[in-house]
Structure formats: structure tokens, C-alpha cells
Amino acid sequence: MNQSHNTLGKVYLVGAGPGAADLITVRGAKLLAQADIVFHDALVEPEMLALCPRATLVPVGKRCGKLSSAQHFINKRLVDAAHKYQTVVRLKGGDPMLFGRADEELSTLKDAGVEVEVVPGITAALAGAASIGQSLTLRGVSRSVAFITLAQATENPVFGEPLANPSADTLVYYMGRKDAARIAQQLIEQSPNHGANTPVQILESVSTPRERQWSSTLFELAAGKADQWFDSNSPALIMIGEALRENKVTQSQNIVESKTKAA
Structure with missing residues (x-):
């Protein structure tokens, strides 16, 4: 619906979730229907775009390591759209507030006097844990989780040095394929909590029909055993x-029993 010259539309930053169209939130799906x-990002599935029957669809890239629209250009287009349309949706993969550069879009829209609302989405780490049926936390074993990305906030992503000593028990790396x-x-050499035998789970296109999984250890990953497995x-x-x-329940019980005896 076109706007009058004296009013501004509202922009919604909507999390598309990890991939599967039916994993978007109910609020997000309703907004797509009204938009x-x-x-939308390049990673958004075609089935999800089918939820926007009345909307003009504008691809803006944002696939790590691939050609995409410059962030400042996306920001400007959102402001321009608010002057023309009543309901504007910026559909972002995963959750808008995690590695999605939402802060830049929020700041630009607020500075332009455009009303904006964030609709959260399921981030890939949670969908990945659900897919393999293994929790990222475990009593007596893992009390903390870190979400990490090595991609820098530039228009042509470059990859920095891996974090030398992440302090969390469970580590989840987004966009880490090139540096796997x-x-x-580096974890084997420098992290006291992550030795060579530490389990590794890699998931590609999580929650979609194209999902693939690779299970091994840090030793195998460091040796480059997953390099040829990855799909760029x-x-x-x-x-x-x-x-x-896999034997995490027994492991947790043993740790708890050991601590009890020591006390």
C-alpha cells in the first residue's frame, strides 16, 4: 500500500530463522503476509518468500563471502521504502540481533524518524542442537555457550585470527568454514577446555532438506579432514x-558423582 506524502510507514526487522519456512515465528509469518x-537475504528459502503473496520482493544478498548489496545502500533503501509503503519488512536469516548488522539498520531508521520493530527468530545454533538431538549445555559438563564469528563487518568480509582462548564450555562458530x-x-594448542579429542559437530543448511552433518573431533578438524566435505x-x-x-549423560553422571565423593 502506497503511503501519503505526510506519513511514514513502519519497518520490521524480522528473523527468518535457520532456514525451514515453518520455523519462522507466528508474528513474523503474519507480518510477511501483510507486508x-x-x-530479504540470499539465504532465505523460496518457500518462505511464498508467505509474502502481496509484497514486492527485493533481494539484497548478505551471504557471507558472496557478492551482496552494500550495507549503507540497504539502509537507504529501507528509509526510502518507509516513505512509500505502510509495512516494510527486512527479512534477515536467523535472528536479526545476532551477526545480522541490525544495529546499523536500526540506527539509520531511527535517525530518519522511521518507526522500527524487531521480531526475533530462531538462530542456527539452536536449530543445529535440535537437529542432532544434543543440548549445548549439560549439567556438570557445560554451563556456558559462546556464539562466535570471524567475519569482519566490512562490505568484503575478511576473516581474522580465530579467538585464541574462548572461555565458554561449548563453542558455536558461525561463518567459520574457511578457518575451520x-x-x-588454535583451540588444541591454547584452550584448556578443548583438547584434541573434543567432539565437533558441523551442520550445513540446518533445518532445510539440504542439511548435512559431519561429526568428529578437533584433531580431525585441525588435520583438514572436513575441508573437502564442506559445500561452499x-x-x-x-x-x-x-x-x-554421544555418551554425555554417562559422562555427566560420572562428573557429578566424582564431585560428590570429593566433597
């Missing part, structure tokens, strides 16, 4: 930690 225009072996090697066209999630070990 006049939708600016280096991440593993699919988003990958690297999860590392003892909570991902």
Missing part, C-alpha cells in the same frame, strides 16, 4: 564441546 515490500582447521588447531554454497555451523559427546 507491502520485503527486503585453524580454529581447531551452503552456510555452515561449527559446534565444539564436551556436551556434544
Whole structure:
């Protein structure tokens, strides 16, 4: 619906979730159905775009390592759209507030006097844990989880050095495919909580029909055993930690019993 010259539309930053169209929130799906225009990431599934029957669809890229629209250009288009349309949706993969550069879009829209609302989505780490049926936390084993990305906030992403010593028990790396072996090697060498035998779970295109999984250890990952397995066209999630070990329940019980005896 076109706006009058004296009013501004509202912009919604909507989390598309990890991939599957039916994992978007009910609020997000309702907004897609009402939207006049939708600016969507490249990773958004076609089935989800079918939820926007009345909207003008505008792809804006944002696939790590691939050609995409410059962030400042996306910001400007959102402001311009608010002058023309009543309901504007910026559909972002996963959750808008996690590695989604939502802060830049929020700041630009607020500075322009445009009303904006964030609708959260399921981030890939949670969908990945659900897919493999293994919790990221575990009593006596993992009390903390870190979400990490090595991608820098530039228009042409570059990858920095892996974090030398992440303090969390379970580590989840987003957009870490190119640095997977280096991440593993550095953890083995420098992290007291993540030795060579630490379990690793890698998921690509989580929650979609194209989902693939690779299960091994930090030693195998450091040796480059996953390098040829990766599909450069699919988003990958690297999860590392003892909570991902298959015999984790027995492991947790043993740790708790050991602490009880020591006390």
C-alpha cells in the first residue's frame, strides 16, 4: 500500500530463522503476509518468500563471502521504502540481533524518524542442537555457550585470527568454514577446555532438506579432514564441546558423582 506524502510507514526487522519456512515465528509469518515490500537475504528459502503473496520482493544478498548489496545502500533503501509503503519488512536469516548488522539498520531508521520493530527468530545454533538431538549445555559438563564469528563487518568480509582462548564450555562458530582447521588447531594448542579429542559437530543448511552433518573431533578438524566435505554454497555451523559427546549423560553422571565423593 502506497503511503501519503505526510506519513511514514513502519519497518520490521524480522528473523527468518535457520532456514525451514515453518520455523519462522507466528508474528513474523503474519507480518510477511501483510507486508507491502520485503527486503530479504540470499539465504532465505523460496518457500518462505511464498508467505509474502502481496509484497514486492527485493533481494539484497548478505551471504557471507558472496557478492551482496552494500550495507549503507540497504539502509537507504529501507528509509526510502518507509516513505512509500505502510509495512516494510527486512527479512534477515536467523535472528536479526545476532551477526545480522541490525544495529546499523536500526540506527539509520531511527535517525530518519522511521518507526522500527524487531521480531526475533530462531538462530542456527539452536536449530543445529535440535537437529542432532544434543543440548549445548549439560549439567556438570557445560554451563556456558559462546556464539562466535570471524567475519569482519566490512562490505568484503575478511576473516581474522580465530579467538585464541574462548572461555565458554561449548563453542558455536558461525561463518567459520574457511578457518575451520585453524580454529581447531588454535583451540588444541591454547584452550584448556578443548583438547584434541573434543567432539565437533558441523551442520550445513540446518533445518532445510539440504542439511548435512559431519561429526568428529578437533584433531580431525585441525588435520583438514572436513575441508573437502564442506559445500561452499551452503552456510555452515561449527559446534565444539564436551556436551556434544554421544555418551554425555554417562559422562555427566560420572562428573557429578566424582564431585560428590570429593566433597
